[in-house]
Each structure stands twice: as structure tokens, then as C-alpha cells.
Amino acid sequence: MRRLLLFVPVILAVVLGVVLFAGIGKDPSHLESALIGKPVPAFSLKELQNPDKQFDNQLLKGKVQLLNVWATWCPTCRAEHSMLIKISRQYGVPVIGLDYKDNRQDALAWLDELGNPYSVVLSDPEGKFGFDLGVYGAPETYVIDREGIVRFRHVGEVTPRVWQDTLEPLIQKYREAD
Amino acid sequence: MFPELGQFSLILALLLALLLAVVPLTGSLTGRPILQDFARPLAAGQFVFVALAFALLTQAFVTDDFSVAYVANNSNSLLPWYYKFSAVWGSHEGSLLLWILILTGWTLAVAIFSRRLPAAMIAQVLSIMGIISSSFLLFSIITSNPFSRLLPNVPADGADLNPLLQDIGLIAHPPMLYMGYVGFSVAFAFAIAALINGRLDAAWARWSRPWTTVAWAFLSLGIALGSWWAYYELGWGGWWFWDPVENASLLPWLAGTALMHSLAVTEKRGVFKSWTVLLAIITFSLSLMGAFLVRSGVLTSVHAFASDPERGVFLMVLLAVTVISSLTLYAFRAPVVHSRVRYGSLSREVFLLLNNVLLIAAMLLVLVGTVYPLVLDYFDMGRLSIGKPFFDITFTPVAIAIGLLMGAGIFSRWKKTDSGWLGQRLLWPAACSLILATLVPLLFGDFEPWAFVGVFTASWVAVATLQDLWQKSASSRGRLAGARRQSRSYYGMVLGHLGLAITMAGISVVSNYGSEREVRMSPGDSIEIHGLTFNFVRVGQRQGPNYTAESAEVVISRDGNPVVTLFPEKRQYQVRRNIMTEAGIDAGLFRDLFVALGEKVGDNAWALRLQYKPLLRWVWLGALFMAAGGLLAISDRRYRIRSRQQAAEVADHEANATTVVANRVAP
Amino acid sequence: MIRAVILFVLIGCVQYAFATVNDVYPFDSDADRERFQTLTEELRCPKCQNQDIADSEAPIASDMRAEVYRMIRAGADNETIVDSLVARFGEFVRFKPRVEKRTLVLWATAPLVILIGVLMIAVMVIRSRRYSEHATALTPEQRERAERLLREHDAR
Structure with missing residues (x-):
């Protein structure tokens, strides 16, 4: 009986080992959005190209869409831009842009130069809406369902791989949901 | 050509390490002394070739050989020459080589300084250290070769050493820290050898003690250096952030502190053997786990190395094999018989056991706090953060309890302590500490409860330590003679305890009045x-x-x-x-x-x-005291002069006498 | 290595126009300043993940500091402030997790270990009493005799 007690350390070690082993290869800095399953926070933002035009949460309802947070000061945003164009033009998934903490003139020039993948570009010069959304660094890409509910967030570049493995299946799933 | 030589000598070192792992152990188990005698030459040989590899890597840095990938990634021709030396261990591959160098260095030290031990014992100990060094050499050669070349596209210049590491801190901190981490492998090897041949006796505890103490001293120094370095280099003035990597260094320190104390009980009284041997295994396992946490990328940290899943898997296998096999061996071989010894409820044995309980509670608190996010992730229960505010409020009470217990424990006697007598001894520490703690707000500002408790505890420890020294040094031939009569290991303990008091006082004041x-x-x-x-x-x-x-x-x-x-x-x-x-x-x-x-x-x-x-x-000054105390303690003559036979017999005797006496005389 | 050190130059540092006061975040009272200090040290930066928002130089950390500052000035209590940031960035930003079902083990570890340990020691001490009541009562003469016995035994 007392001998059995001596096996406690090895059992605890095995349990700890399994947990540590499962942690290998995962990105420990990966952070899920706090808004998953919740509606996009209320906003009322001007369109980048046309400041007279205001948009609110209605914009993100009715269909499954991507919301891409970008800025001209963000080099990774430049890297993923062509992929976003492919997603909106070739794969037919609407992408809403959120120009985050950016200079309007620079942003307009950027879209001229690289092309505009966005169905609408919202302008958030002070980053207020971004803050409410829990954005902590551009680029971030959100999957928003028909009801305007946040379903997923990807932080960092949208690579073809991310699209194929993560975003596309999710979009399919929420398109098929009722 | 030189880098290839380095690579070659690493492979030779691996071959020697494998021989060391197998031959002497086989010799000792089959009773063939000739095979046992290979242990020392093999230990020397593996050290020589690892040192040669290390020297060749250093040479590549000093001569700006950017054809070596590791040099190209971590050095630059503009880098000041002294940083070219320390850049050798500025990143994963080289620091692993440093780790191995120190491990083989400790192995050699055991081979040299353990001439008085039974040949079979030393053969087993060196073999076990050979098993550890061969697995690390394998790890280095297979996944982290520091000598890989960038041929034929040799870069014109290197990518430079990370500026954070261009500092005297990098020169001193990792070697000290690794001396500590790896030094616990000696106590581990002794424990495993003792489990294998079933000789878990007082002699085993006596042999393990100096090695444990010296490793602990280096680790204390290494941690303090790391804290000091982070303080002035990271730029925001913090000196301890409870970051996973910092915790990884604290874990073996806490377990090692517990081990030092329980070894003392096992040596003097021959009791708690199973517990002590388990602590020896745990302490080194925690050192290995620290290496895993830092190098595998499972946790984010300010101090971590670039992560690589392949290395993580290799290290995990290494860690799992070492820990699980040794703990299984423990479960089957550790003695379960009750030592038939009586302890009074206030005996030194009980105080030291309580000290162990608190230290292990502190260790588990840090361990659980460090890996908890991984556990939650494993069970898909979301993410959370466990940081400084959590540890500040949970660790502090345990630390205070350790200090309070220590002040009383210093006066306690083996077997039995009279409670009235102990109470009298404690009057002085209590009074002095109360006064000092009350003075603190007058000196530094408002009344802060935690500062009050912290300073009270620190001075409680310090006054009790000094009072004990005062009483012990009383002698009919004058105080000086009395003071001289005390052993170096006693003075080592005094320094160590004063060091803890100094650190505690520093932490209490700077955290509350900074x-x-x-x-x-x-x-x-x-x-x-x-x-x-x-x-x-x-x-x-x-x-x-x-x-x-x-x-x-x-x-x-x-x-x-x-x-x-x-x-x-x-x-x-x-x-x-x-x-x-x-x-x-x-x-x-x-x-x-x-x-x-x-x-x-x-x-x-x-x-x-x-x-x-x-x-x-004071936070770091206390650590210097602790390290000095550890080094002083191992210079005690009883570790040096006794012959092998005497040491074994006397130690056994002292410990077993009471036990056997009880059995034979009592009825 | 050391993501925290890749300093995110520019942006951030929301500017306030308090020309006369030197503080980056000026407060009316020391109590509020201390609250600000404590709160920013208890919130984790989502970008430089091993720093609190007081130390981090990431733009998001300075946005979060500004929000904490704004809410303290607006008279919000600590809980409201932390909750509002948790609502945006998740439980992750608390450096001190709440006591809840999934953190019970975490909070209970140290007290539990101490409790078990102390109980085990108590049992041991009580048990040890019945073993060797006489052993401790040995006189030096008896002890010497016993040791002599022992030596003879060992010699055999």
C-alpha cells in the first residue's frame, strides 16, 4: 500500500509531460478574439473614399463577410493585399476594409497603387472602433456571419494557406447555416 | 577546416559519452572492476573533446568566420571582441554547447574529487552522468549543430548579436545559471546510483551534500545576475516579472533548497531517505524542464530562445525518458520502512520537514502557475494569464511563513526541543524585529502592511541567526576561541540565512516603497x-x-x-x-x-x-551572501579529510545508531 | 527572440495638452495616480505578451493606458475598468486570473499542499511516539553500550 504512494510522482510527471508535449508546435501567443459569438460592437464610421457617407452595423449583416483591418504603416498588410484581391474578386467573398489609425491621403494612394479589394472601406483614424473590436495590431481579419456576429479572428497575414485551411471552410460553414 | 574539426570532436565526445554510459555501469553490475576503472578516463576524455569543440566555436567567432551559420547569425565584424566571446552562447546552439561543456566539466569534477568513494559507486555515478551527456550531445549533433556551414554562399558580414545580449550580463549570467542547473545532475546521479544498488544510507547523503550545495550556490548567483541584468538592460526598471523563464530558474532553486535541508536530516539522522532521494530526482528534473520550457517555444517569454518544434520534441523525449525512468525506478526501489525514530513535535527534524513542505508548496505554486495556461489550452478551456500580480499575492505569504519558521528552526535541536526554552530564545528576535519593522514607515514613508510583515520576517531571521551564533560561540576560553570552534559549514549556514534575510528585506522595501x-x-x-x-x-x-x-x-x-x-x-x-x-x-x-x-x-x-x-x-546582495555561504560550507573539513571507509562508516553509524539502538535496546 | 524588444516606433503615446504638469498621465490625487499604476501593472499587453501595459511600448498598450486613464478620470471603479478591457480583449488581459471554476486548482495549489504536508507531518510525529519512547531516554552509558553491541554485530 505504501509502495503505491511512491508511484504518485511518476504519474504526475506523465500527466505534466502529456500537457507539455501537446503544447509543442502550437503558437503560444495565439489569442482568440473576446468577441467570438458576439455581435460586432456598435459603430458609425465614414467611408474612406467618400467622407460624407456613414455606415453602421447594418453594413455587416445579411451575408457572410470578411472584415479586414489594415493600414499603410503596416508592412504585413502590403504582403497580404494581393491575396485579399484574389479572395474578393476570384473567390467572390465580400471583404469590408477597416483603415485603422491611418492617414487618409496615404490610404487612398495605397488603394490606387495596389488595387481595391474591399466592397466598402471604413475609416477609423483614431482607432476607436478598432479598440472596441479588440484589435491589437494590423492586419487582423474577422469572419462575420449573416447576423453580424463575430465568428473568427485571424491575426497576421492572410496567406493562401490560411485562406484554404481556415477562412474558406469557416465561410462555407456559416453560408450553409440556415 | 576548423569547424569540421569542431564537429568531429563533438562526435568523438558523443562516442566517449556513450561508452561512459555503458561500460562502467555494466562493470559495476556484473562485478568486473576492470570495466569500472574505465569511468574516470572516459569522463576526462569526453570533457577534453567537448572543450575542444567549444574552443573551436569560440575561435570561429573571434576570427569572424561567417561561413559558419551560427557565427553569421550571431556575430558581426564590428562587434567588440569581448562580446565575440560571450556571443558563443548568445543563442540556442552555442548555449547548448555551453550546457554540455559544463555538464562534462561537472562529470570530470566528480571523477577527480570522489577518489574516496567506493569504486562501484563512482562507476555508477559517472555512468549516469554519461547517459545524460550522451543524450545532450545527441541533441546538439542532430538538431542543433553549431558548426553548420553556409557554403558556398558565405555572407560578407554577420547579422550581429542581438543588442540586448551585448552586455556584460551575457558574459556572466548563463555560465553561472548553467553551473547551477547542471550541477544538480550530480545529486541526481548519486540518487539514481543509490537506488540501483539499494544503498540509500547516510553515506550517500554525505556524498551528495557538497555537490548539491555548490550547485545551489551557483544557481543563486545565476538567478541574481539574471535579475540584475534584466533590471538595467530591459529598460523598464523591473527586476523580477514572474515570467515563465524566470520561474523556470526558480523551480530548481526552490526544490534544491529543500533538497539541501533534507539531505542534512538524512545525513545526521538517517531518516526521510525516500523523501530526500525523490527531491534529488525532482530538482534535476526541474532543471531539465527549464531547458525544455525555454527552448521549445511552448510558452511565450521575454527571455526565450527562438522556438523550434523539432527541438521541442527531441527535448521532450529526453525529458520524459529521464524523468519517467528515474521516477519509476524510485517507485520500485525507494525504501518504505518507517524509521523507528522518535521526533518531538518541536524537534529539528520536524522543523526541517515543515521547511520542506513550505518550499515544495512554493515550488508547486510556481510550477502550476507557469504551466496552467498550457493545461487550460490542452483541455480547451480558453486562455488566461498568470503574472506578477497573481504570484505577488500567493507567493508572498508562503515566503513569509518560510522565514518565520526558519527563525524558530535555527534554535531547534535534533530529536527534541523544549518549548519553554525555545520560547525564551525567540524573545529577542521578536522584540528586535518588531522595533525594526516599526521603524520602516518612519524611514521610507507611509505604513504598508506587507512591508511591515516582510521586514519583520527578515529581521526575525537575521536576529535569530546572529543570536544563535552568539550563543554557540560562548566559550570558557573566550569568544574568539568559541567562534573558531564552529565549523565552516555552520558559518556557511549563517551566511546563507543572513543572505535570505537581506533579500527578503530588500524585496519588502523596494516593492512597497519604490x-x-x-x-x-x-x-x-x-x-x-x-x-x-x-x-x-x-x-x-x-x-x-x-x-x-x-x-x-x-x-x-x-x-x-x-x-x-x-x-x-x-x-x-x-x-x-x-x-x-x-x-x-x-x-x-x-x-x-x-x-x-x-x-x-x-x-x-x-x-x-x-x-x-x-x-x-539588497535583493542581489542577499543572493551573494547565500552563494558565499554555500561555497564556505563545502570547504568544511569533514568533506575533505576523512578516508572513504571512515566517512562511510562514521556517517552510517551516526545515523543508524539511534535507529538500531531503539530496536535492540528498547524491548 | 524577444518580441518585446522590437520596439514599435512612433504612433501611440496619446497626447494630452496639460502643459503645466509634467506627468504623461496627470491626476488630481495621489490615490488616483496609484490606482493607475496598479491597474496598468495588472493588465497584460495583447501584443507584447510578456509585459504589462505599463511597461509595454506597443501602440495598443498605450491605447489601453489611455483608456484606463480616461476611465479613472471619469470616476469609474477598478472593477469596471478591468471588465471593460476584458470585454474587448478577453480574460487574457488579466495578469491575476479571477477565482472561478477553471482556476480553482491554480488558487488552491499552495494551501492544499501545505495542508496535506502539515497533516502528514503531524501523523508521523504522533506515530513516532509509540516507537521509541525509550530511545530518547537513553543515558550516555546505555548509548555507548548499544554502540558497542552494534560494532560487535558489524564485525561478525
């Missing part, structure tokens, strides 16, 4: 903190050897009399383009002044972080 202001200043502005006027004079440009810097001048004065001028900098390193904050620090025994230059805000204004940190240096 103040910090984040201000915006233009040249000419001044601000007053703690009666000191900080005057921001100017910002200028400065050219360093491999960086350019914006250097500010801050004159600090008291009542118009200048105290010190500090030059905090913001450096931009030319090769890696990163920006580093180099704080201006005025160090003092009673307070540190810390000024960090932040961003430029507005045309002519800068953000500055000004800190006043009372008694900060």
Missing part, C-alpha cells in the same frame, strides 16, 4: 521625487562602436547640491536596426535612481521614466 513617475520633459524642466530634483538638461547624439544613440543628460540634486548626473540613452544598432533603451542608473546600497529615456513627444519634449528604488541592491 516610486515611479512617467513624465514628459523638455530640456530645462525639472521635477521632484522623494526630495530629489531631477533636472532634464539636454539630449544629444552619440556614436557608439556599432550603434548610434540619443543620449540625454539628467542632473539629480538634493537641496541644490548635485547628487549625480545620469545619461540615459536610446540606441539604434546599425546591423539589426533595433532600438534599445539604455537606462541611466545611479546604484547605491540604500537606493537606486533609475532614469529611462522614452519616445520623443512633441517638438522638444521627451517621455522619461523616473524611478526611486530603496534597498533594491
Whole structure:
């Protein structure tokens, strides 16, 4: 009986080992959005190209869409831009842009130069809406369902791989949901 | 050619390590002394070839051989020569080689300094260390070869050493820390050998003790150096952040502290053997786990190495095999018989056991706090963060309890302590501590409960330690003679306990009375903190050897009399383009002044972080005392003069006498 | 290595127009300043993940500091402030997790270990009493005799 007690350390070690082993290869800095399953926070933002035009949460309802947070000061945003164009033009998934903490003139020039993948570009010069959304660094890409509910967030570049493995299946799933 | 030689000698070292792992052990198990005798030459051989590999890697750094990938990634021709030496262990591959060098160095030290041990025992111990070094050599050669070449596309210059590491801290901190981590492998090897041959006796405890103590001393020093380095180098003035990597170094330290104390009981009284041997295994396992946490990328940290899943898997296998096999061996072989010894409820045995319970509780608290996010992730229960505020409120009470227990434990006697007598002894420490703790608010500011409790505990430990020394040194031939009569290991203990008191006092005061202001200043502005006027004079440009810097001048004065001028900098390193904050620090025994230059805000204004940190240096000063105490203790003559037979017999005797006496005489 | 050190130059540092006061975040009372200090040290930066928002130089940390500052000035209590940031960035930003079902083990570890340990020691001490009541009462003469016995035994 007392001998059995001596096996406690090895059992605890095995349990700890399994947990540590499962942690290998995962990105420990990966952070899920706090808004998953919740509606996009209320906003009322001007369109980048046309400041007279205001948009609110209605914009993100009715269909499954991507919301891409970008800025001209963000080099990774430049890297993923062509992929976003492919997603909106070739794969037919609407992408809403959120120009985050950016200079309007620079942003307009950027879209001229690289092309505009966005169905609408919202302008958030002070980053207020971004803050409410829990954005902590551009680029971030959100999957928003028909009801305007946040379903997923990807932080960092949208690579073809991310699209194929993560975003596309999710979009399919929420398109098929009722 | 030289790097290939380095690679070749690493492979030779691996072959020798494998022989060391197999041959002497086989010899000892089959009773063939000739095979046992191979242990020492093999230990020497593996050290020589690892040292040769290390020297060749150093040579590649010093000669700017950028055809070696590791050199190209971590050095640059502009790098000052002294950093080229320390850059050898500035990243994963080289630091692993340093780890192996130290491991083989410890193995050699055991081979040299254990001539008095039974040949079979030493053969087993060296074999077990050979198993460990061969697995690490395998790890290095297979996944982390420091000698890989970039041929034929040799870069013209290197990518430079990470600027954070271009510092004297890198020269001193990792070697000290690894001396500690790896040093626990000796106690581990002794424990495993004792389990294999079933000789878990007082002699085993006596042999393990000095090795454990010296490793612990180095680890204390290594941790303190790391804390000091982080304080002045990371640029925000923190000296302990409860970061996973910091915790990884604290875990073996806490377990090692417990081990030192329980070894003392096992040696003197021959009891708690199963517990002590388990602690020896746990302590080294925690060192290995630290290596895993730092190098596998399972946790985020400010200090971590670049992560690599392949290495993580290899290290995990290494860790799992070592820990699981040794704990399984433990479960089957550790003795379960009750020592038939009586302990009074206030005996030294019980005090030391309580000390172990608290230290292990502290260790498990840190361990659980460190891996908890991984556990939650494993069960898909979301993410959370466990940081400084959590550990501050959970660890502090345990630390206070350890201190309070220690003050009383110092006076306790083996077997039985009279409670009235003990109470009398404690009057002095209680009175002195109460006075000192009450004085603290008068010296530093408002009443802070935690500072009060912390200072009370620190001085409780210190006064009790000194009082014990005073009483023990009383002698009919005068105090000096009495003081001389005490052993070095006793003085080692005194120093160690005083060190803990100093560290505790420092932590209590600096965490509660340190103040910090984040201000915006233009040249000419001044601000007053703690009666000191900080005057921001100017910002200028400065050219360093491999960086350019914006250097500010801050004159600090008291009542118009200048105290010190500090030059905090913001450096931009030319090769890696990163920006580093180099704080201006005025160090003092009673307070540190810390000024960090932040961003430029507005045309002519800068953000500055000004800190006043009372008694900060005590935190590290205490660690120096602890390390000195450890080194003093192992120089005690009883570890040196006794012959092998005598040592074994006497130790056995002392310990077993009471046990057997009880069995035979009592009925 | 050391993500924290890749300093995110520019942006951030929301500027306030308090020309007369030197503090980057000026407060009316020392109590509020201390609250600000404590709160910013208890919130984790989502970007530089091993720093609190007081130390981090990431733009998001300075946005979060500004929000904490704004709410303290607006008279919000600590809980409201932390909750509002948790609502945006998740439980992750608390450096001191709440006591809840999934953190019970975490909070209970140290007290539990101490409790078990102390109980085990108590049982041991009580048990040890019945073993060797006489052993401790040995006189030096008896002890010597016993040791002599022992030596003879070992010699055999």
C-alpha cells in the first residue's frame, strides 16, 4: 500500500509531460478574439473614399463577410493585399476594409497603387472602433456571419494557406447555416 | 577546416559519452572492476573533446568566420571582441554547447574529487552522468549543430548579436545559471546510483551534500545576475516579472533548497531517505524542464530562445525518458520502512520537514502557475494569464511563513526541543524585529502592511541567526576561541540565512516603497521625487562602436547640491536596426535612481521614466551572501579529510545508531 | 527572440495638452495616480505578451493606458475598468486570473499542499511516539553500550 504512494510522482510527471508535449508546435501567443459569438460592437464610421457617407452595423449583416483591418504603416498588410484581391474578386467573398489609425491621403494612394479589394472601406483614424473590436495590431481579419456576429479572428497575414485551411471552410460553414 | 574539426570532436565526445554510459555501469553490475576503472578516463576524455569543440566555436567567432551559420547569425565584424566571446552562447546552439561543456566539466569534477568513494559507486555515478551527456550531445549533433556551414554562399558580414545580449550580463549570467542547473545532475546521479544498488544510507547523503550545495550556490548567483541584468538592460526598471523563464530558474532553486535541508536530516539522522532521494530526482528534473520550457517555444517569454518544434520534441523525449525512468525506478526501489525514530513535535527534524513542505508548496505554486495556461489550452478551456500580480499575492505569504519558521528552526535541536526554552530564545528576535519593522514607515514613508510583515520576517531571521551564533560561540576560553570552534559549514549556514534575510528585506522595501513617475520633459524642466530634483538638461547624439544613440543628460540634486548626473540613452544598432533603451542608473546600497529615456513627444519634449528604488541592491546582495555561504560550507573539513571507509562508516553509524539502538535496546 | 524588444516606433503615446504638469498621465490625487499604476501593472499587453501595459511600448498598450486613464478620470471603479478591457480583449488581459471554476486548482495549489504536508507531518510525529519512547531516554552509558553491541554485530 505504501509502495503505491511512491508511484504518485511518476504519474504526475506523465500527466505534466502529456500537457507539455501537446503544447509543442502550437503558437503560444495565439489569442482568440473576446468577441467570438458576439455581435460586432456598435459603430458609425465614414467611408474612406467618400467622407460624407456613414455606415453602421447594418453594413455587416445579411451575408457572410470578411472584415479586414489594415493600414499603410503596416508592412504585413502590403504582403497580404494581393491575396485579399484574389479572395474578393476570384473567390467572390465580400471583404469590408477597416483603415485603422491611418492617414487618409496615404490610404487612398495605397488603394490606387495596389488595387481595391474591399466592397466598402471604413475609416477609423483614431482607432476607436478598432479598440472596441479588440484589435491589437494590423492586419487582423474577422469572419462575420449573416447576423453580424463575430465568428473568427485571424491575426497576421492572410496567406493562401490560411485562406484554404481556415477562412474558406469557416465561410462555407456559416453560408450553409440556415 | 576548423569547424569540421569542431564537429568531429563533438562526435568523438558523443562516442566517449556513450561508452561512459555503458561500460562502467555494466562493470559495476556484473562485478568486473576492470570495466569500472574505465569511468574516470572516459569522463576526462569526453570533457577534453567537448572543450575542444567549444574552443573551436569560440575561435570561429573571434576570427569572424561567417561561413559558419551560427557565427553569421550571431556575430558581426564590428562587434567588440569581448562580446565575440560571450556571443558563443548568445543563442540556442552555442548555449547548448555551453550546457554540455559544463555538464562534462561537472562529470570530470566528480571523477577527480570522489577518489574516496567506493569504486562501484563512482562507476555508477559517472555512468549516469554519461547517459545524460550522451543524450545532450545527441541533441546538439542532430538538431542543433553549431558548426553548420553556409557554403558556398558565405555572407560578407554577420547579422550581429542581438543588442540586448551585448552586455556584460551575457558574459556572466548563463555560465553561472548553467553551473547551477547542471550541477544538480550530480545529486541526481548519486540518487539514481543509490537506488540501483539499494544503498540509500547516510553515506550517500554525505556524498551528495557538497555537490548539491555548490550547485545551489551557483544557481543563486545565476538567478541574481539574471535579475540584475534584466533590471538595467530591459529598460523598464523591473527586476523580477514572474515570467515563465524566470520561474523556470526558480523551480530548481526552490526544490534544491529543500533538497539541501533534507539531505542534512538524512545525513545526521538517517531518516526521510525516500523523501530526500525523490527531491534529488525532482530538482534535476526541474532543471531539465527549464531547458525544455525555454527552448521549445511552448510558452511565450521575454527571455526565450527562438522556438523550434523539432527541438521541442527531441527535448521532450529526453525529458520524459529521464524523468519517467528515474521516477519509476524510485517507485520500485525507494525504501518504505518507517524509521523507528522518535521526533518531538518541536524537534529539528520536524522543523526541517515543515521547511520542506513550505518550499515544495512554493515550488508547486510556481510550477502550476507557469504551466496552467498550457493545461487550460490542452483541455480547451480558453486562455488566461498568470503574472506578477497573481504570484505577488500567493507567493508572498508562503515566503513569509518560510522565514518565520526558519527563525524558530535555527534554535531547534535534533530529536527534541523544549518549548519553554525555545520560547525564551525567540524573545529577542521578536522584540528586535518588531522595533525594526516599526521603524520602516518612519524611514521610507507611509505604513504598508506587507512591508511591515516582510521586514519583520527578515529581521526575525537575521536576529535569530546572529543570536544563535552568539550563543554557540560562548566559550570558557573566550569568544574568539568559541567562534573558531564552529565549523565552516555552520558559518556557511549563517551566511546563507543572513543572505535570505537581506533579500527578503530588500524585496519588502523596494516593492512597497519604490516610486515611479512617467513624465514628459523638455530640456530645462525639472521635477521632484522623494526630495530629489531631477533636472532634464539636454539630449544629444552619440556614436557608439556599432550603434548610434540619443543620449540625454539628467542632473539629480538634493537641496541644490548635485547628487549625480545620469545619461540615459536610446540606441539604434546599425546591423539589426533595433532600438534599445539604455537606462541611466545611479546604484547605491540604500537606493537606486533609475532614469529611462522614452519616445520623443512633441517638438522638444521627451517621455522619461523616473524611478526611486530603496534597498533594491539588497535583493542581489542577499543572493551573494547565500552563494558565499554555500561555497564556505563545502570547504568544511569533514568533506575533505576523512578516508572513504571512515566517512562511510562514521556517517552510517551516526545515523543508524539511534535507529538500531531503539530496536535492540528498547524491548 | 524577444518580441518585446522590437520596439514599435512612433504612433501611440496619446497626447494630452496639460502643459503645466509634467506627468504623461496627470491626476488630481495621489490615490488616483496609484490606482493607475496598479491597474496598468495588472493588465497584460495583447501584443507584447510578456509585459504589462505599463511597461509595454506597443501602440495598443498605450491605447489601453489611455483608456484606463480616461476611465479613472471619469470616476469609474477598478472593477469596471478591468471588465471593460476584458470585454474587448478577453480574460487574457488579466495578469491575476479571477477565482472561478477553471482556476480553482491554480488558487488552491499552495494551501492544499501545505495542508496535506502539515497533516502528514503531524501523523508521523504522533506515530513516532509509540516507537521509541525509550530511545530518547537513553543515558550516555546505555548509548555507548548499544554502540558497542552494534560494532560487535558489524564485525561478525
